[in-house]
Amino acid sequence: MKLGFFLREALRALKRNAVPSFAAMATVLVTVxxxxxxxxxxxxxxxxxxxxxxxxxxxxxxxxDATKADIERVRKLLxxxxxxxxxxxxxxxxxxxxxxxxxxxxxxxxxxxxxxxPPTFRVTPDKPxxxxxxxxxxxxxxxxxxxxxxxxxxxxxxxxxxxxxxxxSVTRVVKLTTALLAALLVIASVLLIANTxxxxxxxxxxxxxxxxxxxxxxxxxxxxxxxxxxxxGTLGGLLAVLxxxxxxxxxxxxxxxxxxxxxxxxxxxxxxxxxVLLAAAVGVSAAGSGISLxxxxxx
Amino acid sequence: xxxxxxxxxxxxxxxxxxxxxxxxxPVPGAVIEFQNVSKIYPxxxxxxxxxxxxxxxxxxxxxxxxxxxxxxxxxxxxxKETEATTGTxxxxxxxxxxxxxxxxxxxxxxxxxxxxxxxxxPNRTVYENVAYALQVTGGSRxxxxxxxxxxxxxTGLSLKLHNVPEQLSGGEQQRVSVARAFVNHPPxxxxxxxxxxxxxxxxxxxxxxxxxINKTGTTVVVATHDVEMVxxxxxxxxxxxxxxxxxxxxxxxxAARESTREFALRMREDRP
Numbered sequence: 001m002k003l004g005f006f007l008r009e010a011l012r013a014l015k016r017n018a019v020p021s022f023a024a025m026a027t028v029l030v031t032v033x034x035x036x037x038x039x040x041x042x043x044x045x046x047x048x049x050x051x052x053x054x055x056x057x058x059x060x061x062x063x064x065d066a067t068k069a070d071i072e073r074v075r076k077l078l079x080x081x082x083x084x085x086x087x088x089x090x091x092x093x094x095x096x097x098x099x100x101x102x103x104x105x106x107x108x109x110x111x112x113x114x115x116x117x118p119p120t121f122r123v124t125p126d127k128p129x130x131x132x133x134x135x136x137x138x139x140x141x142x143x144x145x146x147x148x149x150x151x152x153x154x155x156x157x158x159x160x161x162x163x164x165x166x167x168x169s170v171t172r173v174v175k176l177t178t179a180l181l182a183a184l185l186v187i188a189s190v191l192l193i194a195n196t197x198x199x200x201x202x203x204x205x206x207x208x209x210x211x212x213x214x215x216x217x218x219x220x221x222x223x224x225x226x227x228x229x230x231x232x233g234t235l236g237g238l239l240a241v242l243x244x245x246x247x248x249x250x251x252x253x254x255x256x257x258x259x260x261x262x263x264x265x266x267x268x269x270x271x272x273x274x275x276v277l278l279a280a281a282v283g284v285s286a287a288g289s290g291i292s293l294x295x296x297x298x299x
Numbered sequence: 300x301x302x303x304x305x306x307x308x309x310x311x312x313x314x315x316x317x318x319x320x321x322x323x324x325p326v327p328g329a330v331i332e333f334q335n336v337s338k339i340y341p342x343x344x345x346x347x348x349x350x351x352x353x354x355x356x357x358x359x360x361x362x363x364x365x366x367x368x369x370x371x372x373x374x375x376x377x378x379k380e381t382e383a384t385t386g387t388x389x390x391x392x393x394x395x396x397x398x399x400x401x402x403x404x405x406x407x408x409x410x411x412x413x414x415x416x417x418x419x420x421p422n423r424t425v426y427e428n429v430a431y432a433l434q435v436t437g438g439s440r441x442x443x444x445x446x447x448x449x450x451x452x453x454t455g456l457s458l459k460l461h462n463v464p465e466q467l468s469g470g471e472q473q474r475v476s477v478a479r480a481f482v483n484h485p486p487x488x489x490x491x492x493x494x495x496x497x498x499x500x501x502x503x504x505x506x507x508x509x510x511x512i513n514k515t516g517t518t519v520v521v522a523t524h525d526v527e528m529v530x531x532x533x534x535x536x537x538x539x540x541x542x543x544x545x546x547x548x549x550x551x552x553x554a555a556r557e558s559t560r561e562f563a564l565r566m567r568e569d570r571p
Contacts, residue, residue, distance in 0.1 A: 005434055206421075207420055213407065214408070214431070214435050215406075215408035215436055216404055216436070218401075220404075220437075
């Protein structure tokens with residue numbers, strides 16, 4: 001009975017307040033749609049970035065004349081005494097030569113049979129961010145400011161610093177911009193819903209006055225307005241989800257079937273995404289209603 | 300008048316109908332008691348100054364005075380729309396300042412209020428307007444179906460059930476407003492200029508209605524400018540002027556007797 005009363009009141013208000021309600025609904029729709037596009041995009045980029053970062057390794061180049069004993073000693077050193085090492089892989093002079101020759105055939109043909117490549121340990125750190133720590137522990141910076149090696153067999157340690165930094169900064173920028181955009185849109189939606197409810201409150205100030213006079217409790221007066229706001233938000237959210245579903249079925253799915261690239265990074269599945277978006281729409285509209293009620297309904 | 304009798308019965312069975320006298324109340328059993336009440340608005344205007352009076356259950360009281368004399372302030376204080384600056388107001392033995400903001404709606408359910416401008420909801424029918432008061436206070440569907448036609452019969456609106464307010468005359472609209480105020484059978488009914496917009500004949504009809512409600516045991520307080528009505532009804536009159544009680548008479552007239560000569564003197568005074 002009570003819920004029915006609130007719902008009827010809210011619908012009555014919506015009918016009378018159609019234009020601003022429509023504007024608010026449209027904003028929620030746009031916001032939710034953008035969120036719906038951005039969430040998978042952000043997830044895909046972070047996924048891709050993580051994949052690249054997963055490939056971050058440090059190359060420990062040994063001296064060209066390293067003996068078998070030297071190699072074994074360095075392997076033990078890496079295995080047991082270096083922190084943050086996830087795995088190591090030994091690439092001998094011959095293996096390195098074979099790999100490089102495959103990649104750059106012409107250059108190596110010109111080189112003849114000489115092999116300039118040193119034997120190498122490829123060290124994968126436990127986390128991409130720890131790569132510099134691995135490097136520092138293998139080649140600590142000496143008192144003179146120059147890097148020294150901790151084992152005489154090691155020639156140089158390279159961590160492909162530039163690549164790593166580039167990847168890290170790109171993912172950070174992508175995340176920040178999308179988060180900022182999403183935040184701005186959410187704020188806009190909240191304010192528009194708040195404005196709709198404010199107009200509704202203004203249109204119904206007489207009703208509110210009468211309600212107060214006959215002894216309606218504060219929340220009894222507020223509920224229809226909250227429901228009105230949430231209805232507007234939910235409607236916008238539902239429409240947005242519908243549009244997203246159409247987009248997904250009509251555009252993304254056929255593309256994904258042709259190019260493995262789009263589907264490759266693991267993104268959240270569609271039903272979960274829908275749930276998140278609807279929850280966001282309801283949350284945003286409830287917040288908007290709340291703001292207006294707090295500011296303009298002194299009960 | 301079967302409807303009236305039913306209301307009388309209902310009024311008697313109301314548990315909170317008999318107000319418990321407050322321990323410190325110097326006027327035992329009073330429904331309304333003002334004790335040295337002053338109201339000064341934030342703008343510095345004086346609403347009431349040191350006003351004291353008591354109204355017993357079942358009384359019919361006229362509150363008269365010029366515009367700005369404090370009648371509306373008194374009404375607004377009684378429904379706790381504003382707070383008294385100093386002094387105590389007791390309703391049914393309960394100090395209004397003790398009622399928390401959260402409890403105000405429950406307090407208001409015990410008071411029916413009628414205004415000069417009716418305050419009806421324009422896009423609802425007569426029936427819905429009256430039912431609204433019950434819905435808001437959590438009345439069940441059954442209660443609404445039972446009480447609303449009853450009160451509409453009492454107020455003579457049975458044939459206008461499905462009209463919206465703008466299809467009604469002023470008098471009829473005020474009847475709807477009275478019906479809404481009384482549908483909960485409150486022990487106290489306040490009317491702020493209920494006949495202010497109505498012609499004399501229609502006014503009599505509204506007063507008759509208030510009188511009938513008063514006969515069921517409800518205390519009725521009417522703030523009015525209606526000289527004719529006050530003089531004819533000969534009820535208790537409390538007159539306010541510049542925020543003070545200047546007269547409190549049983550069975551009084553609108554103004555103290557004034558001869559033609561005295562009135563002529565007043566007319567020639569410099570101050571308008």
